[in-house]
Amino acid sequence: MQLDLFSQGNSQAQWVSITNGEYLFVPDFFNVEEANRHFKTLLNDVEWKQESMSMYGKVIPFPRLTAWYGDNDKPYSFSGIILSPIQWNEALLEIKAKIEVEAKTIFNSVLLNRYRNGNDSISWHTDSEKELGLNPIIASVNFGATRKFQLRHKESKEKIELKLGHGSLLIMGGELQHYWQHQVPKTKKAVNERINLTYRVIK
Numbered sequence: 233m234q235l236d237l238f239s240q241g242n243s244q245a246q247w248v249s250i251t252n253g254e255y256l257f258v259p260d261f262f263n264v265e266e267a268n269r270h271f272k273t274l275l276n277d278v279e280w281k282q283e284s285m286s287m288y289g290k291v292i293p294f295p296r297l298t299a300w301y302g303d304n305d306k307p308y309s310f311s312g313i314i315l316s317p318i319q320w321n322e323a324l325l326e327i328k329a330k331i332e333v334e335a336k337t338i339f340n341s342v343l344l345n346r347y348r349n350g351n352d353s354i355s356w357h358t359d360s361e362k363e364l365g366l367n368p369i370i371a372s373v374n375f376g377a378t379r380k381f382q383l384r385h386k387e388s389k390e391k392i393e394l395k396l397g398h399g400s401l402l403i404m405g406g407e408l409q410h411y412w413q414h415q416v417p418k419t420k421k422a423v424n425e426r427i428n429l430t431y432r433v434i435k
């Protein structure tokens with residue numbers, strides 16, 4: 233098969249077509265030195281918060297730390313909470329510039345999740361808030377521990393599992409957010425911290 237290098241980003245990864253969506257996975261998008269540097273910087277420099285949500289009159293802390301950065305001040309609603317972005321820092325802009333080439337998309341915000349151990353997780357959901365528009369491109373960057381990322385088709389219940397490791401990039405596109413839910417399940421294995429960044433375009 234002939235690769236059309238000019239129609240691609242800077243890696244040679246291929247988009248994978250699935251029923252009702254597509255994704256591109258680049259396991260070593262950042263080399264180890266870059267990934268180590270970003271991981272350390274993000275652990276220290278990001279204003280990590282313990283957010284919580286109210287359900288049936290109870291306050292339930294999210295099983296992870298979060299932060300929301302971006303270049304506009306449109307508030308963003310997520311899992312029942314409203315987040316206002318903090319202005320970009322240097323590390324987040326450096327990562328943004330690199331993934332924009334691959335995604336052929338200019339992002340204006342990023343949601344960060346910090347999974348402190350195997351007990352931290354994110355349960356089944358779609359990234360289909362109306363601020364993201366139709367068929368959003370979402371670029372997910374991973375540093376630190378490898379965790380399972382699962383996709384599940386809403387109708388057929390088909391499952392796809394990826395292991396998102398240190399320095400990897402996963403871009404989701406097409407109709408994927410409308411037809412597939414995703415999660416990072418808890419694990420009983422001893423796992424170190426992991427940081428995930430999902431770059432998004434808020435309309």
Ligand SMILES: O=C(O)CCC(=O)C(=O)O
Nearest residue numbers: 343345354381416428430
């Ligand atoms: O941590 C991950 O890989 C996924 C995070 C996620 O799905 C989200 O922030 O919406």
Ligand SMILES: [Fe+2]
Nearest residue numbers: 357358359414
């Ligand atoms: Fe998500």
